[in-house]
Amino acid sequence: MTERFDELVHAPNRLRICALLAASTTAEFGTLRDILGVADSVLSKHLKALQDAGYVTISKPTGRGRVKTWVSFTSKGRRAYAGHVAALKALLDTPAIPVGFPEPAPE
Numbered sequence: 001m002t003e004r005f006d007e008l009v010h011a012p013n014r015l016r017i018c019a020l021l022a023a024s025t026t027a028e029f030g031t032l033r034d035i036l037g038v039a040d041s042v043l044s045k046h047l048k049a050l051q052d053a054g055y056v057t058i059s060k061p062t063g064r065g066r067v068k069t070w071v072s073f074t075s076k077g078r079r080a081y082a083g084h085v086a087a088l089k090a091l092l093d094t095p096a097i098p099v100g101f102p103e104p105a106p107e
Helices: 012-022 029-036 040-052 075-093
Strands: 056-059 070-073
Touching: 012 029, 012 040, 012 070, 012 075, 029 040, 029 070, 040 056, 070 075
Parallel strands: none
Antiparallel strands: 056 070
16 A cells, blocks of 8 residues: 545545445445434535545446446545555654654754
């Protein structure tokens, strides 16, 4: 896995979508919406961006009753998310350099 900060994944709602999908094989649209606490239109917009990048697939299997929309990670999406998480972890593991503060004088 390559550490790579991914601007598309980094948006807060998309990051949460990816985290949820990483923990499962697939998720139903309504479940994602409810967990995120967003409107259908907001979730649709974020899923469309992820789908356009090839990170998720969206399916609406037909059958009996109400048709539900299902969202799944693609292998490209899993790699992008894993790389983004690795980049964030590397960032957090980097020693902090205070900005605007003088370094303490040696004793």
